[in-house]
Amino acid sequence: MKIPKDxxxxxxxxxxxxxxxxxxxxxxxxxxxxxxxxxPEIQAVVGDGISSLPPNMVRAxxxxxxxxxxxxxxxxxxxxxxxxxxxxxxxxxxxxxxTVKYNPKINEVLASSKKASALHPCQDESTVxxxxxxxxxxxxxxxxxxxxxxxxLQCSSGSHAxxxxxxxxxxxxxxxxxxxxxxxxxxxxxxxxxDAAAAAVKGYKIITIYHQPDGLPDIExxxxxxxxxxxxxxxxxxxxxxxYNPRIAEFTRIVHQAGGLCGxxxxxxxxxxxxxxxxxxxxxxxxxxxxxxxxxxxGCGGPASAALGVTSELVEYLPVPLVEYDGTRYFLNYDLPKxxxxxxxxxxxxxxxxxxxxxxxxxGGRGLKEVAQVAVLNNNYLLKKITAIKGAASPFKTGKxxxxxxxxxxxxxxxxxxxxxHQIACRMADFGFHLWSSHHPFIVPQPFSVEPTESYSKAxxxxxxxxxxxxxxxxxxxxxxxMNAPHRSVVHKIDESTFDNPTKWAVTxxxxxxxxxxxxx
Amino acid sequence: MDPKKSFVHPYIPxxxxxxxxxxxxEVGVKDADELxxxxxxxxxxxxxxxxxxxxxxxxxLKRHVERIxxxxxxxxxLVSFLGGGCAQHYVPALCDEISHRAEFLTAYAGEPYEDxxxxxxxxxxxxxxxxxxxxxxxxxxxYDWGQxxxxxxxxxxxxxxxxxxxxxDTLSPDRLAVIRNYCQPVLEIELVGHDPKTGLLRLxxxxxxxxxxxxxxxxxxxxxxxxxxTQGQDIADLAHAKGSLSVVGVDPISLGVLKPxxxxxxxxxxxxIQGLGNHMYFGGALGGFIATRDEEKFVMEYPSRLFGxxxxxxxxxxxxxxxxxxxxxxxxxxxxxxxxxxxxALYGISAAVYLSLMGPQGMRDLGRHIxxxxxxxxxxxxxxxxxxxRFESSPFKEFVLDFSKTGKSVAEINRSLLAHxxxxxxxxxxxxxxxxxxxxxxxxxxxxxADIDRLVAALKECLKAGGGER
Numbered sequence: 001m002k003i004p005k006d007x008x009x010x011x012x013x014x015x016x017x018x019x020x021x022x023x024x025x026x027x028x029x030x031x032x033x034x035x036x037x038x039x040p041e042i043q044a045v046v047g048d049g050i051s052s053l054p055p056n057m058v059r060a061x062x063x064x065x066x067x068x069x070x071x072x073x074x075x076x077x078x079x080x081x082x083x084x085x086x087x088x089x090x091x092x093x094x095x096x097x098x099t100v101k102y103n104p105k106i107n108e109v110l111a112s113s114k115k116a117s118a119l120h121p122c123q124d125e126s127t128v129x130x131x132x133x134x135x136x137x138x139x140x141x142x143x144x145x146x147x148x149x150x151x152x153l154q155c156s157s158g159s160h161a162x163x164x165x166x167x168x169x170x171x172x173x174x175x176x177x178x179x180x181x182x183x184x185x186x187x188x189x190x191x192x193x194x195d196a197a198a199a200a201v202k203g204y205k206i207i208t209i210y211h212q213p214d215g216l217p218d219i220e221x222x223x224x225x226x227x228x229x230x231x232x233x234x235x236x237x238x239x240x241x242x243x244y245n246p247r248i249a250e251f252t253r254i255v256h257q258a259g260g261l262c263g264x265x266x267x268x269x270x271x272x273x274x275x276x277x278x279x280x281x282x283x284x285x286x287x288x289x290x291x292x293x294x295x296x297x298x299g300c301g302g303p304a305s306a307a308l309g310v311t312s313e314l315v316e317y318l319p320v321p322l323v324e325y326d327g328t329r330y331f332l333n334y335d336l337p338k339x340x341x342x343x344x345x346x347x348x349x350x351x352x353x354x355x356x357x358x359x360x361x362x363x364g365g366r367g368l369k370e371v372a373q374v375a376v377l378n379n380n381y382l383l384k385k386i387t388a389i390k391g392a393a394s395p396f397k398t399g400k401x402x403x404x405x406x407x408x409x410x411x412x413x414x415x416x417x418x419x420x421x422h423q424i425a426c427r428m429a430d431f432g433f434h435l436w437s438s439h440h441p442f443i444v445p446q447p448f449s450v451e452p453t454e455s456y457s458k459a460x461x462x463x464x465x466x467x468x469x470x471x472x473x474x475x476x477x478x479x480x481x482x483m484n485a486p487h488r489s490v491v492h493k494i495d496e497s498t499f500d501n502p503t504k505w506a507v508t509x510x511x512x513x514x515x516x517x518x519x520x521x
Numbered sequence: 522m523d524p525k526k527s528f529v530h531p532y533i534p535x536x537x538x539x540x541x542x543x544x545x546x547e548v549g550v551k552d553a554d555e556l557x558x559x560x561x562x563x564x565x566x567x568x569x570x571x572x573x574x575x576x577x578x579x580x581x582l583k584r585h586v587e588r589i590x591x592x593x594x595x596x597x598x599l600v601s602f603l604g605g606g607c608a609q610h611y612v613p614a615l616c617d618e619i620s621h622r623a624e625f626l627t628a629y630a631g632e633p634y635e636d637x638x639x640x641x642x643x644x645x646x647x648x649x650x651x652x653x654x655x656x657x658x659x660x661x662x663x664y665d666w667g668q669x670x671x672x673x674x675x676x677x678x679x680x681x682x683x684x685x686x687x688x689x690d691t692l693s694p695d696r697l698a699v700i701r702n703y704c705q706p707v708l709e710i711e712l713v714g715h716d717p718k719t720g721l722l723r724l725x726x727x728x729x730x731x732x733x734x735x736x737x738x739x740x741x742x743x744x745x746x747x748x749x750x751t752q753g754q755d756i757a758d759l760a761h762a763k764g765s766l767s768v769v770g771v772d773p774i775s776l777g778v779l780k781p782x783x784x785x786x787x788x789x790x791x792x793x794i795q796g797l798g799n800h801m802y803f804g805g806a807l808g809g810f811i812a813t814r815d816e817e818k819f820v821m822e823y824p825s826r827l828f829g830x831x832x833x834x835x836x837x838x839x840x841x842x843x844x845x846x847x848x849x850x851x852x853x854x855x856x857x858x859x860x861x862x863x864x865x866a867l868y869g870i871s872a873a874v875y876l877s878l879m880g881p882q883g884m885r886d887l888g889r890h891i892x893x894x895x896x897x898x899x900x901x902x903x904x905x906x907x908x909x910x911r912f913e914s915s916p917f918k919e920f921v922l923d924f925s926k927t928g929k930s931v932a933e934i935n936r937s938l939l940a941h942x943x944x945x946x947x948x949x950x951x952x953x954x955x956x957x958x959x960x961x962x963x964x965x966x967x968x969x970x971a972d973i974d975r976l977v978a979a980l981k982e983c984l985k986a987g988g989g990e991r
Contacts, residue, residue: 014635021830021839022645022877032878033613035886038893039970045900049892050778054751054915059780062881063653070615073877077619077642077870084638086627095630102532103627106579110586112621118595120603121804122947124939127599130592131803144571156664159850159862167702179706197850197860201675203706206855244559275557276564291863295532298629299620299867300639301661301826303806319702341698345606345667346804353805354586362582363530364575370528373553374535380548380556401548401556429635436630440852457534458544484834490637492833494840499829502817505844507827509648511657511815 001474001481008463009470012432013488015082022076023509024519026066032073064510083490085434087298091460093382094428094435096405096449097192097240099270099292104362107295107355116354121346125331131350132330135323138307138357145368146266146286147279148309152318153348158267159194160343161287161306162234164319165263166202167340168285168310169232171317172261175338182231182259188217190239190407193439195265199234211443215241215396222251226258236265237281238272240439240449241395242379242402252282261285261314267306269293270453271376271404274369278309285310295359296352305352319343371454375404378452378461382406385465386450391416391472395444405451407444410472414446419475419482421446426493427471427485433464530577596801600972601944604919604963605745606666606693607795607804610774611966613878616798616871625870629863633842640841643866644828646873650810653776653876653884654790655783657815660825662808662865662872666793667699669809670739670770672859673791674700676811676822677737677766678708679858685709687730687765689722689740689750694952696745696770708736717955720748720912720921724755731763737789741770742782746949747919747961748912749779757786773797773810775917777884778892789813798875799868808865808872821848824859887966891918894973895964901977902962907984911959918965922946925958927984935960937983943976 003009037043050058068076086092092100111117119128139151155161166185173182185199186207196206209221217239233255238244245251252262264278264286270293278286290296291304298304310318320339321332332347363371380401387394391413394406410421425435425448438447452461475482484493498504506512527538535541541553550556557565576582596609603609619625625639633640647659663669674686688700690712701710714726722740731738738760742750750756757767768789769782774796782790794808795801813819820827829844843849850857879887895918902922903910911921924931935945946960953959964973 018838019641021641021648022873023648030880031882032880033615033883035879035883035890035966037886038890038897042893042897042970046893046896049889049896052892052896052915053778054749056754056785057749057751057780057915059776059778059784062885063655063776063781065649065652065876065879065881065884067880067882068877070878073874074615074618076877077615077874078622080638080642081619081622081624082638083641084624084628085631085635086622086624087629088623088627090635092627092629098629100627100629104532106583108621108626110583110590112617113587113590114595114597115587115590115593117800117802117806118597118609119593119803120596120601120609120801120944121607122603122605123594123596123601123944124935127594127939127944128803130589133589133592134586141572156668156865157863159860160664160668163703163860170706193850193854193857194860194862196855197853197857200855201703201707201859208854244557246559246561249561249564272560274566274570276560276566280564280566289863297626298863300625300628300636300643300870301630301866302664302864303808303867304863320698341702342667342695343699343702345665345693345695345699345807348805350803350805358582358586360572361576361585362532362579365570365572366528367530367575367577368570368572370530370533370536373556374533374541376556377541377544377548377553378535380550381544384548401550401558403557403559425632426634429632432635434631434635440854454533454535458540486634489634491634491838491840492835494633494833494842495831496842498831499842499844500847502820505820505829507644507647507658507815507820507829507844508651509645509830510651512830514657514815 001478008466009431014490016490017079017083019076019079021509023066025068025072025076028067030067030069032068032070090432090434091456091464092434093450093452093456093464094433096436096451097268099268099451099453101295101453102455103295103297107358110358111351111354116351129330132323134354134357136325136330138353139323141360142288142307142309145273146309147277148286149312150315151307151309153305153307153353154319154344155306155308156344156349157304158287158289158306159198161308162194162198163201164308164343165234165285166199166204168314168317169261170202171340172314173231182229184229185231186225186233188235188239189443190241191236191265192267195234204231215243216245219247219250222254226254228259230255230258230260232261232263234263234265238403241407242405243397244403248281267292271372273372274365275372284314290352290356294356296355303349303352305349374454379404379406382450382452382461386468389469389472405449407438408448408450409444410446410448413472413475417475417479419479421448423482424471427482428467429486429489431467433467599942599944600968602946602962602964603944605947605961606695607801608963608965609801609967610796612798612800613875615878616874619874620867620871625867633840640828642870642873644830644841646869647828649873649876653773654812655781656790656812658820659810659812660823660827662794662810662869663825664864665807665809666770667696669791669811670696671700671703672824673768673789673811674704674708674737674739675859676789677768679822680818681736681764681766683734683736685711685734686736687711687713687738689713691715691720691744691746692741693745719914720744720746721750721752721914722756724752727756727759731759731765733763735763735765737766737768739768743772743775743917746912746921747916748914749917753782753785775888778888794868794872797872799871806868808868820845822858824849824861826861890966894968895920898964898973901973905977905980919961919963921959921961923959929984931958931960934983938979941979943979
């Protein structure tokens, strides 16, 4: 479909290299990098090393890794990187729930320091005072941001923090002699899937509260769900709909009255920094994803980190070690006899922690509030404009404001044209955009999730809106273009039929060769 | 900062007052506060967050953070003999070049179309790891070895439907604590003893504990205490005879020279990719892998993303996507296998670059180099009066030195080494009752002969000084 002159849409084409799979680049004998030889004296004293190995443990055939010269390896991965659309390059507002915002380059520079990257976790504490100080101060920042009393930085992601919360809940009830009986965790359908899944890993039965017509979780259903079997409530607020549950303090009160603990999934807290806190809403625990709200990059899916905080009553259960400060020196405290133990080796994803520290230091209290307010303003601006697009809607609480994101629906467009949200997402890629649907199950039909954060200018938001408008219009006028998309992205429609077929799926190149044979050159 | 003055932050383009005004008008409110109408008054913060004064200019921020980091002394400045689950290996320039690429660094969860690059890079990561592990399935990385071991064990529990797992008692307490928490209350963890002389798993103890309720036996190779476990096949045979699985944790950097677990009967292998092109970062740049045979009963138990290769509508074009997505918690919430989410993908991409550069010869050369260095270190260090090698088994890159005959504690020795610019081995006192006054030394390609000779000289000097706490 022709792009009108006044549109901000780009005549985009993503880099497409038709790059080989790396094994196809192998040429026998080529080397990508050389390893130094041990010093002659060492060789003279100990020989080749390998012959000193227990014979039954020596590898007979070398691993069949490819053999490729250095520049070709570089070129290969650079080409793959060009075939990837990072947030630095696009207007990455189409990945709702994930808070894809600007990741300041200065923080990358700081994290690249050898004073960070070349630290071993078991160095003498006197030689890592800077690292410990950053961890300690970040803990203090989060205490203020949440109102809770103590944070651990050990959790490697939001899901991991949920697992850790479930571990603390279990420990808490065990210490009170109720570990066996309290075997249920309550969550809501618009909370992240991991609130259910990671809690289930700790042996809990999951009760999922659904929403009322206004999109809010059903408080009557909660009242019915709680009992002396309730271990806890894990909930987000605002939920994935972007609607803040005004009765949240009542929710936590109901669960407390039943004897349960309340864990606040604040993986995404971007819209409420400095506006409202976990403490006042009655939570015993909360966690923040540093790779979402606190400006650290997502790295294609990690490294990540979640700061998990608790009230003073639960501090003794936190994973060890805690970083402490005695007024002159920082140190690691393992003396928590009732601790759940550990959830990760060592202390946490330090490069992520360092970047989040720098991000907060660049904004301060007023800056964090400005982040929240502008993120919410941007979201409501998009809400107004998107719901004006024919075929798009924002189910629940129509006409009201939302916090940091909205779960929209293309259901009307689908009914009119037969075009699905997945097909629209594929077509958006042709303009250099990403659009995500939603977690499963699709409660909102033909869903799409948009979260603009504070990072994008009004002009960029308008450009993205033009993309949505254009594709919706195309769905009506030339649906084939949308159905067969993408056309100008990296690859064409993928044959997904093999992915669920055990005789055909191939998770590695060697599995592919075994099942499908070597492809022609 | 004057609270009345407008606040335009470089990270927030729409903080420009005129733009904000225009957008507020567009939305139909006077003030951003109106957008929070759903948040009850009593839950609203009445004051500004009390955080340190912001360092608004990039220059001030840089100065501030660098001043704090300057308090650290790194393993680039001193010489490190520390290992135990995180070790200094050489990171090729290309690994940093690629992992710093904005397209990878700032991407997240795009579709296999506009994010084809990350799908392919991580498919290649799986494929390259599969070659060194000699297994046909490898996951997109999870958090770390502890998580990979925990999930491998939980997978074994689901596959066999049995409630107990036997674990070698030579595991690091750190990793064991992670496994224990992750398995409790679903799987019971029972420890299997080791031979006090060799460190090797006691097969008689294993035999007596291998009851029909055992899902798996988990051990590591090389072990946390450095020695190479030579009885891998015996352990696997014993386990298999009782319908249990063999799960083996492995340091992948050893696999240029050491036999991979799949070749001595392992059903599941796991470990960490930190050493493969990733910096140490205070133990913060870890990534866990899990590998198995390509059998449905194994594949369907992975909680992780598994990226597969496929063809597209265009002739000859490769495409990539999620294999058996329905098993994940993204699809099935609590009915999925454990849970999945953001983990350590970027470290997987570094590892893919690393293994592509190293090739088969590079991995072999590196393995040999490390063996030579560690053997030289063992020889020189154990020539020092009172210093002994605690286990007589063959080590790879790490080994336990026993200082109990020197009259000095490891803490005391390490303090003295630090004054010589050396990070001595990790103190095992307190970790294992029998390893009081023992230390775990790690020798990689990063230390030179001169460094080892310096360590020997410094130790001799420190031990000669006599006295000391015990």
